[in-house]
Amino acid sequence: MLDILEKKLTENQTTRKGLTTAEAEKRLSTDGENRLAKKKKTSAAKIFAGQFHDVMVMILLVSVVISVALGQYADAVPIVLIVIINAALGFIQEYRCEKTLEKLENMTAPTAMVYRDGRLVKIPASEVVAGDVFTLEAGDRVPCDGYINSSRALSCDESALTGEAVPAVKKCRTSEIDFTALNKDYMVYMGTVVTKGVGEVTAVATGERSQMGRVSTMLDEIKEPETPLQKKLGELGRTLAIICLAVCVVVFIAGVLRGEPVLNMAMTGITIAIAAIPEGLPATVTIALALAVRKMLKRQALVHRLHSVETLGCATVICTDKTGTVTMNKMTVTDIFTCTEKSRAYGVTKEGASFDDKALKAWESPDLGRILLCGAACNNARLCPPEKIKKRDRGGRQSELCAEGDPTETAILIACANSGINVSSLGYRRTDEFPFESETRSMTVICADEKGVTTAFRKGAFDVIIKECSHVFSDSGELIPFGGAMRKQAFYKCDEYASKGLRVIAFSQQVDGEWAFLGLMAMKDPLRAEAAKAVAECQRAGIKTVMITGDHKLTAQAIAKEAGIMKAGSIALTGDELDRMDDKQLDEVIENCRVFARVTPEHKLRIVKAFKSRGHVCAMTGDGVNDAPAIKEADIGVSMGISGTEVTKQAADVILLDDNFATLVNSVEEGRTIYQNIRKFVRYLISCNIGEVITMLGGILMGLPMVLLPAQILLVNLVTDSLPAIALGLEPAESSVMKKPPRKEDDSFFSGGLMWHIVIRGLLIGICTLASFTVLLTNTHSLGTARTGALITLVLSQLIHVFECKSEDKTLFTVPYLSNPFLLFSVFISAAALFAGIWLPVLQKVFFTAVPSLGEFLVAVAAAAIVPVGAGIIPKLFMGKKSPDVTVNAPQG
Ligand code: ATP
Numbered sequence: 019m020l021d022i023l024e025k026k027l028t029e030n031q032t033t034r035k036g037l038t039t040a041e042a043e044k045r046l047s048t049d050g051e052n053r054l055a056k057k058k059k060t061s062a063a064k065i066f067a068g069q070f071h072d073v074m075v076m077i078l079l080v081s082v083v084i085s086v087a088l089g090q091y092a093d094a095v096p097i098v099l100i101v102i103i104n105a106a107l108g109f110i111q112e113y114r115c116e117k118t119l120e121k122l123e124n125m126t127a128p129t130a131m132v133y134r135d136g137r138l139v140k141i142p143a144s145e146v147v148a149g150d151v152f153t154l155e156a157g158d159r160v161p162c163d164g165y166i167n168s169s170r171a172l173s174c175d176e177s178a179l180t181g182e183a184v185p186a187v188k189k190c191r192t193s194e195i196d197f198t199a200l201n202k203d204y205m206v207y208m209g210t211v212v213t214k215g216v217g218e219v220t221a222v223a224t225g226e227r228s229q230m231g232r233v234s235t236m237l238d239e240i241k242e243p244e245t246p247l248q249k250k251l252g253e254l255g256r257t258l259a260i261i262c263l264a265v266c267v268v269v270f271i272a273g274v275l276r277g278e279p280v281l282n283m284a285m286t287g288i289t290i291a292i293a294a295i296p297e298g299l300p301a302t303v304t305i306a307l308a309l310a311v312r313k314m315l316k317r318q319a320l321v322h323r324l325h326s327v328e329t330l331g332c333a334t335v336i337c338t339d340k341t342g343t344v345t346m347n348k349m350t351v352t353d354i355f356t357c358t359e360k361s362r363a364y365g366v367t368k369e370g371a372s373f374d375d376k377a378l379k380a381w382e383s384p385d386l387g388r389i390l391l392c393g394a395a396c397n398n399a400r401l402c403p404p405e406k407i408k409k410r411d412r413g414g415r416q417s418e419l420c421a422e423g424d425p426t427e428t429a430i431l432i433a434c435a436n437s438g439i440n441v442s443s444l445g446y447r448r449t450d451e452f453p454f455e456s457e458t459r460s461m462t463v464i465c466a467d468e469k470g471v472t473t474a475f476r477k478g479a480f481d482v483i484i485k486e487c488s489h490v491f492s493d494s495g496e497l498i499p500f501g502g503a504m505r506k507q508a509f510y511k512c513d514e515y516a517s518k519g520l521r522v523i524a525f526s527q528q529v530d531g532e533w534a535f536l537g538l539m540a541m542k543d544p545l546r547a548e549a550a551k552a553v554a555e556c557q558r559a560g561i562k563t564v565m566i567t568g569d570h571k572l573t574a575q576a577i578a579k580e581a582g583i584m585k586a587g588s589i590a591l592t593g594d595e596l597d598r599m600d601d602k603q604l605d606e607v608i609e610n611c612r613v614f615a616r617v618t619p620e621h622k623l624r625i626v627k628a629f630k631s632r633g634h635v636c637a638m639t640g641d642g643v644n645d646a647p648a649i650k651e652a653d654i655g656v657s658m659g660i661s662g663t664e665v666t667k668q669a670a671d672v673i674l675l676d677d678n679f680a681t682l683v684n685s686v687e688e689g690r691t692i693y694q695n696i697r698k699f700v701r702y703l704i705s706c707n708i709g710e711v712i713t714m715l716g717g718i719l720m721g722l723p724m725v726l727l728p729a730q731i732l733l734v735n736l737v738t739d740s741l742p743a744i745a746l747g748l749e750p751a752e753s754s755v756m757k758k759p760p761r762k763e764d765d766s767f768f769s770g771g772l773m774w775h776i777v778i779r780g781l782l783i784g785i786c787t788l789a790s791f792t793v794l795l796t797n798t799h800s801l802g803t804a805r806t807g808a809l810i811t812l813v814l815s816q817l818i819h820v821f822e823c824k825s826e827d828k829t830l831f832t833v834p835y836l837s838n839p840f841l842l843f844s845v846f847i848s849a850a851a852l853f854a855g856i857w858l859p860v861l862q863k864v865f866f867t868a869v870p871s872l873g874e875f876l877v878a879v880a881a882a883a884i885v886p887v888g889a890g891i892i893p894k895l896f897m898g899k900k901s902p903d904v905t906v907n908a909p910q911g
Contacts, residue, residue, distance in 0.1 A: 036133025036151040045147035052146045052162050052208075052224035054231055065112050069105035081288040081728055088281050095864060097732060107740050111305050118308045128664055130161040150221040156214050156455070157643035157663020160206045163228040164219035165191040170451055171215035178209050179230060185213045211665050213643060216453065247303065247328050247696065250767055255299045258704070262294035262711065269718060286718070289728045292735065293710035299703055303696055306747030310692040318675040319685040320659065326671035329654050330689025332635045332763045333561055336682060337625060337652075339639050340567035340574060341521075342425075342661050343679045344581050345543040349429035352520060355511045356385035356537035357490050357504055363511070366539075368418060370437035379438040384495060386437070389536040392525040394434040395446055396463045396475040398453075399423030401435060424454070426523065429541045430477075446473075456568050456642050457618060458482070474528035479616075480512045480538065480570065483524035487535035500535055508535065512570070515540035519576035521569060545580050548680035553582040555683055559690075560759030562634075564612055566622060571615035578613045588612040593621045604628050619644035626651045635763055637682065639674070640666050653763075656682060691751040693761070694826075699746040701772060702823040705779040706738055706816045712784020713812060717791070723801055725791050725808050729865050734809065737851045738816040741844035746823055748840050754827065770826070779819060782885045787812045790881035794874055802868035806856055807878040809867065813852045814882035817845050822886060830886050 037045070069075070078101050085094040128143040133151045143161035146152065152161065160174065172188040191204035206212075206219055208228040225231055266287035273283035307328075311321045321327055341347050354364040354371055362385060364371040364378070371378050371386055380387040402420040419435050421428035446465040449472060454461035460478025467473070476483060489497040490504060508524075515522050520540040526533045556563045563583050567574045571592050578584040590613035596604065608628045614621065619642060626648050629636045638652035641662040646669040649655030657670030658677040667673055674681045710731060717725035726734070761769075768776075790811035795804035820841065824833045835842070856867045870878065 035136055037147070037149050039134050042134060042145070042147050042150065045149065046145060049147055049227075050225055051144045053144050054226060062109075062113060065116065066105065066109045068112070069108045070101075075101055075105075077288055077291050078732075081285060081292075084281055084284055084288070085728075088285070097728060099864070103736065104740075108301060111744070112301065114308075118312050128159055128161065128668065130158075146221055146224055148221050148224055152219055152221060154206065154212045154217045154219060156212055156216075156453075157665050158212045159664045159668065160208055160210045160212065160219075162208045162221050162225070163223040163230075164206055164221040166204050166206060167191070167218045167220055169215060169217035171453065172206075172212065172217040173214045174206055175211040175213050176207060178211075179207055188215075188217065211643070214455065247325075247693075247767070251299055251303050251696075251700065254767075258294065258707075262291055265294070265711070265715065266291050269715070273718075285728065286714075286724055289724070289726070289731050290711060290714045292728060293714050293726075293731050294707055299700065302699055302703070302743050302747060305744060306692060306696055306699070309747060310688055314685055314688050317684045317688070318659075318678065318681045319688075320673040320675055321671070321685075322673060323671045326654055327689055327692055329635065329763070330637070330672070330686050331691075331693045332760050333637045333654060333686050333689075334634045334760050335562045335564060335629050335636045336556060336679075336686075337564045337566050337622070337629070337636060337638045338679050338682070339641065339658070340565050340569060340577060341543060342641075342658065342677045343639060343674075344546060344549045344565060344583075345577060346546050347425045347543060347661070347677070349425045349521065349541040349543045351429050351433035351539050351541045353515060353540040354386065354389060354433070354537065355508070355515075355540075356389055357500075357508050357535050358385045359490075359493050359498070359504075361504065361507055361511075361537075362386075366433050366436075368436060371433070380434070381438065384493070385491065385537070387439075388491060388527065389525050389539070390434045390437055390439045391444070392475045392477065392527055392536055393430040393539065394439045395444060395448075395465050396461055396477045396525070397423075397427045397431050397434075399427040399431040401431060425543075426521065426541070430523065430539060433539065454478070456644070459568065476526045476528070476533070477523055479568075480508075480522050480524040481616075483526050484508060484535060487526050487533045489529075489532050489534040491534055491536070497529055497532060497534055508538070512538060513572055516570045516572035517576055519573055519580060521573055543577075545577065546678060546680065548678065549581045552680035552683040555756055556686075557582075559686070559756040561686065562612075564614070564625075566614045566617055566625065566638075568617065569615060571613070574613045574615040584612045590615060593617040596621050596624065601628070605632065608632065619648060622648035623651055635760070637686075639679075639682065640670075641677075642666065687751055687756050690755050690760075691749070692747075694752065694755065695747050695749045697767070697772060697826070698749060698823045699743040700767070701776055702746055702816075702820055703739065703743050705776045705783065705819065708777065708780025709783025709787065709812065709816065710734060712781060713787040713791075713808065716784055716788045720788070720792075722788075722792070722795070725788065726805060726812070727866055730805060730809050730867075733852070733855050733865050734812055734816075737813060737848040738820075741847060742817070742820045742841065745838060745841040745844040746820065749824060749838050752825060752827075772826075779822075779885070782888045783812065783815045783819070786815060786881045786885050786888075789884075790878050793877055793881075794870075798874065800868065802866065803870055803874060806867045806870055807874055807881075809865075810852070810856070810870070810875065810878035811881040813848070814879060815885040817848055818882060818886055820845060 078097055082094045082097050085091070085097070129140050130143045130146050131138055131153045132141050132146060134141070138153065143159075146161045151167070152164070154160065154172070166172065166188055167190065169188055169190055173185040174188055175185045177183050187203065188206060189203050206217070207230060208224075209230040223229070269290060270283045270287040273286065274280055307324050310327050311324065314321055314327070338344060351366045354366055356362050356364070362373060364373050364386060366372070369377050373383070378386060380390045399421045400423060402422055419432045421431045423431075445468045448463050449466050450464040452462040458478070459482045460476060462474055462476045464472055464474050484505070487500050490500045492498045512522050512524075515538065520542055523539050523541070525536040525539070527536055528534070553563050565574060565578050565583050571590055575584060575590050578590070584590065587610060589607055589610045591611055593614070593616045596614070596617070604624070605628060609632070614625060622638065622640065622645060626636050626638050630653070635653045637654035637656055638648050639656040639658065640646070640649045641658040643663050643665060646665050649657060649666055649669045654672060655670040656672045656674060657666040659667075659673045659675035660677045662670075662673065672682070672685060713725050714731070717723070787808050791804050791808035794807040795801065798804065818830070821833055821835065822830055824838070824841070855861045855865045857869060862868070
């Protein structure tokens, strides 16, 4: 095996970096995909077969056997037909659901940056093959085993493989390579995480040939567990089924003891069971959740785990990043302050720096030149080639420059270029680099000039840089001590810029072993247009918005004020202040904290824990390599789609594809809506089932003939259960959904008197159906007509009820009928199916129906119409006024 790899690697040593696409495809087909084990997909046939693995279907099949045994073949035909139609409907829904979840899985699958055909491209990690050259940076998950060609300050957390918690420092490979050994510092291993630095690696072992593949016993991917709601409703369904089966057994025994024929009684029992079991419930919940996930995706939120859809609706605190989430992460330098004997403040525009309204180039002012030189040298951004500059800019005399890379650095690079500093003509060669890290808040480069003299340039957060600087340059270019007055002025300037919401970056240069402070650049990062609106929406919805940032406290406060996050009485804390507090002190103030500035990922974890310990349901966003623990700890971990690292994305429950805070708020709205919708269809399904049981049981207790035959009950279930219930799951958000406080996570599903509504409505449906049956039977003496009338009453009262289930606050007269076209359509189809079952001669034979006269029809319809009227009066008699509201108070700040 290793010989082959060696051969492949030497084959790969062509002039071009990486493999060609054709070669990579060839290797992929021979070596297989780069994963530990292929996840077995559920085939369409398996999904279809699964439709018959159901208690309900089993009961129906027993009833078919009994019907045949009784010689009632006509009874058996519709049952078989309905079982097949039900299975087909279930299959279509489940198949679509499976496809949605599969698509999500593909979208959240890990990726890798690989050289193909000489270009660096992003591909799914599963397509990496031996011989590929890939790059790594902090936050990446290593896609496969490989040796390091080049690296800068690279270290990896290999605890998943070795159990060693301290990250392993990685170096460039030596000439001797041992592919098979663990713990080699010139190798990186699949599944480990890059904690620091950058590197370029050649892949040597993929999939199960990797070290992880050898030691891993985790051969199949973990199946998505049931969500709490799915579990709760599954249990409810099972409990209801057991109760109903017990009732059936009692009815059966009582009937047999009374001398009724055994098989007839068995058939009656089965009919009641069919009427009672809410068989569609768990499947409808899954379908509704999957549909919500699809809807969220359209709104740029990718839900990684199904259960987060429910939890999102309970969020009471959203902790959000600042840069890129609340702001646009599009920086522009607006001011430069240079620190010399005579400090100067420059304005910066597209034309470059200016002093006293006079545009200046870098070489016209030494202090300006020095800070710009440092800005351009200590910078990893690149100016865009002319073809990438927007067309409209190119025609103009002063075409706007654009740059690629980290937004802070692109802003600095453009300001330098506009003032005449051209990176390529600097004459400096970079010999070493300490890349920017959120932890150090700074970046340093060592450059050698044409004569080989080296200089270190540094830029970073003001407090980090100024601490180390002991000198400044004098006007004549000599080093002089960085005195108190000058220092004070620098602090003053930093605060002045920061309180305007500007990001401040400080610059320094090392001369003769001493750091000289060069000055500051202030840059504007505008607020996202939707941010303030989204924050206000959160406030209305009883959700606290908290901003957590690595930026300066004053900058953070100013942005938070602009976005509406900080109000009178709100507190802003820095990471240092947090460190000085114990948990009790933090607990006392945290409800009023709206801004945490200069924080590290460890602080984020502490903040999540503090909010959670106060009973909050906390959503936390993150993008950095070390944000994963806080994201995992949060009730809803949110990762950024654009700026997020691979590790945070894998740890998150939700990924914001556009990094936008407003998208997160939209997801909360979707989360609340779907929960309401699930309540809506559960209310509908259970009350309809109760109605059907009351009809059947009531008939037996009243000594009436069987009110509805098994085929008729099945027809009722078919037309009322599936389509309208799913359509209720698609209800649009009610306008009040973000005006109520969040529900509590441990709240009963039936809170707010929902159970009462369900029981009363079920009773009324049953009673009115029985009334319709009795009236028609007494007047027509035709069992067929009476049953048809009961069928009409039962179905119509359910189809009327479905509109009431649209809202828990509105009545039949105030619900917006047209807001959900799917519901209108499903009710139309259901009504059409009912009338077809009554008026089409072929179906009359299947469902044993008789065409009613106009008068008989009106009696049945009137009985159905009484249901909502009664339902309006009864709760008032029992409960006094309006039923309590569904939502409950969550901790508020
Ligand atoms: P958040 O995304 O959480 O709002 P942030 O983007 O402001 O935070 P970091 O990226 O960790 O936080 O930056 C922290 C500080 O480091 C910044 O306030 C800035 O002073 C400094 N900084 C940011 N980017 C760079 C860079 N490329 N080089 C040097 N210093 C930087």
